[in-house]
Amino acid sequence: MKHRLKKVLMVLVAVWMVVPLFVPAAAADGTQHSLNRYFQEAATEYEVPVEVLMAVGYAESRWNDHQGKPSQSNGYGIMHLVDNPEQQTLQAASRLTGISENELKIDIKQNIRGAAAVLADIAKEQNDGQLPQELGQWYTVVAEYAGYKNDYVTKIYADEVFRLIEEGVQRKVDGETLVIHPTTVHPEKGAYQDVEIPIIGGKADAPFVRWAPAHSSNFTEANREADGNNIDTVVIHTTQGSYSGAISWFQNPSANVSAHYVIRSSDGEITQSVSTKNIAWHAGNWSYNVRSIGIEHEGYVDQPGWYTDAMYRASANLTRYLCDTFAIPRNRDRIIGHNEVPGATHTDPGPLWDWNRYMTLVNQ
Ligand SMILES: [Zn+2]
Numbered sequence: 613m614k615h616r617l618k619k620v621l622m623v624l625v626a627v628w629m630v631v632p633l634f635v636p637a638a639a640a641d642g643t644q645h646s647l648n649r650y651f652q653e654a655a656t657e658y659e660v661p662v663e664v665l666m667a668v669g670y671a672e673s674r675w676n677d678h679q680g681k682p683s684q685s686n687g688y689g690i691m692h693l694v695d696n697p698e699q700q701t702l703q704a705a706s707r708l709t710g711i712s713e714n715e716l717k718i719d720i721k722q723n724i725r726g727a728a729a730v731l732a733d734i735a736k737e738q739n740d741g742q743l744p745q746e747l748g749q750w751y752t753v754v755a756e757y758a759g760y761k762n763d764y765v766t767k768i769y770a771d772e773v774f775r776l777i778e779e780g781v782q783r784k785v786d787g788e789t790l791v792i793h794p795t796t797v798h799p800e801k802g803a804y805q806d807v808e809i810p811i812i813g814g815k816a817d818a819p820f821v822r823w824a825p826a827h828s829s830n831f832t833e834a835n836r837e838a839d840g841n842n843i844d845t846v847v848i849h850t851t852q853g854s855y856s857g858a859i860s861w862f863q864n865p866s867a868n869v870s871a872h873y874v875i876r877s878s879d880g881e882i883t884q885s886v887s888t889k890n891i892a893w894h895a896g897n898w899s900y901n902v903r904s905i906g907i908e909h910e911g912y913v914d915q916p917g918w919y920t921d922a923m924y925r926a927s928a929n930l931t932r933y934l935c936d937t938f939a940i941p942r943n944r945d946r947i948i949g950h951n952e953v954p955g956a957t958h959t960d961p962g963p964l965w966d967w968n969r970y971m972t973l974v975n976q
Pocket of ligand 1: 848849850894950958960
């Protein structure tokens, strides 16, 4: 009896030791992704240059699929297939590939395939049924893929994608290294060539900002500066989407949100969407909206790599300027995260945001 018990125990121990060794191997076989392979296969299948496909993915998500969770403007996956009243690349991808919208949202491989199908479809539509021969001819295709209504916000997006192709990108995603090799390209911008992206500010110590006004239904007109300096707080946000995506979303009448400023991750470029005299809808708390200025930072709360040095510096400069202009004390009581607004349901800017570093820069 004792002997049999010992034998059973030994078998159990043996199983316990072997099983953990086998489980990861089996899981790796079934679920490990190769983004390089997915990009290459989708590019080949739909005859889209792999640089274009990868650069669009990088601009949208830094090649992170966010486990199927939507962006602020309801875009999904690495390629940000969008499902909102003004923009429908998710539906188009489903129609072109025969894959369900739900699968396109959550399956990384199909998300990339779906985007390739949409890009190829736009390309053919723009070129009498033919695919472009030159890399630079994909500029207007990328522009249309963005699906924005405003020409200069679209230009910001397509310029960014082609900058990535021109300068190249290297990034490790889940242990896999993805590379866009720097490629000389001459974007044929078509109608976007002459689109001007307005710049305001730059006077005295006001930072240079681009101006892309939000839709009038997404903020409240006010006269805050003349009302006797009733602005006393700066609220720090994360876009949960791309820079141009956030700017465009604020121009979308179905958004019902806005912020005064949006800052780009790659270089700290700032776009203003709402004048500081008006009340942007960003804090989710009316009394805070009324007295605050909202600054959005390109990125996702749970994804490292978006909060760059360039973005911290640009944002800190802007906040310092706003504090000086509106006599806002430069401390953490008055410069707060969205998550610190009473009743906030949002967690941005999240634990990856380096408050010590930020406040040091603000007080420099
Ligand atoms: Zn927020």
